[in-house]
Amino acid sequence: MIHDKDEPMSEVTLAPSVGGATGVFETLTFDDLGDRVVVALDRPARRNAIDAAMIAELHEVCARIEADPKPLLLTGTGEHFAGGADIAELRARTRSDALAGINRTLFDRVARLALPTVAAVSGWALGGGAELAYACDIRIGTTTARFGNPEPGLGILAAAGANYRLPSLVGTSVAKQMLLAGRVLDAETALQLxxxxxxxxxGEHIDAAHVVVDRILRSSPLALRLTKTILDAPGTHAFADDIAQAVLFETEDKHDRMTAFLEKRA
Structure with a gap:
């Protein structure tokens, strides 16, 4: 279902949790709208803190999208996106848990999803919540959005992607201010950066994120997949661009889209 910017969005409200291969989701709401998937972190009483159950259920979400690729719109229920990881669980984690990269493995999987991901952020996106937002391709925020990584204040570090994603998103200097000096970015600063x-x-962030997904869906899925793969690959890769373009030049979709463009212009 495509939602135009001027179309009422009432039918896009998040559906109740649905069952999956591992049973009913308890920490998320999941809504497959056909052309996109909408997922909301759903622990509002805990500011949507990311616990082990939520990690497992987000892996299930990734598995579904990997099997049937489509854009993901990720948000949080209530006033906040995610106030961080569950501190009680973090306190109990051991060296072996850290070496397993529990949160990092999930967030890297989100970042690797084939088609673009859009995070709709309101309120706090702190710690692991911020790192989950960083793993998405595009972020829309409300005026209440706040991003921060206070992990060193708890005796740990931001080990779920912030150290290698945040510098490319906001620059090394600002990343160091956030990761070393506890700076929190408000919405306007995050926009400027x-x-x-x-x-x-x-209250408007989910609608705004749907508008972004609408624009994404107007493009060729294969072109999006190849573009995202090349953008996320380390280093320079001019020859990879040529190979990807060669693949796209031979597709029927490219011919049909360009024919439609030329006929419309004529």
Whole structure:
């Protein structure tokens, strides 16, 4: 289902949790709209803190999207995106848990999803919540959005992607201010730095994220997949661009899209 910007969005409200291969989701709401998947972190009483159960259920979400690729819109229930990882669980984790990269493995999987991902952020996105937002391709925020990584204050570090994603998103200097000096970015600053693509009023972020997904869906799925793969690959890769373009030049989809463009212009 495609949702135009001027179309009422009432039918896009998040559906109740649905059952999956591992049973009913308890920490998320999941809504497959056909052309996109909408997922909300759903522990509002705990500011959507990311616990082990949520990690497992987000792996299930990734498995579903990997089997049937489509854009993902990720948000949080209530006033906040995610206030961080569950501190009680973190306190109990051991060296072996750290070496397993429990949160990092999931967030890297989210980042590797074939088609673009859009995070709709309101309120706090702290610690692991911020790192989950960093793993998405595009972020839309409300004026209440706040991003921060206070992990060193708890005796740990931001080990779920912030150290290698945040510098490319906001620059090394600002990343060090956040990761070493506890700086929290408000929505306007995050917009100026490019961490947010757009800032909207509270309550409008999910609609705004749907508009972004609408634009994404107007493009060729294969072109999007190849573009995202090349963008996320380390180093320079001019020859990979040529190979990807060669593949796309031979597709029927490219011919049909260009024919439609030329006929419309004529």
């Amino acid at each position: 490019g961490l947010l693509a757009e800032v909207v009023e509270p």
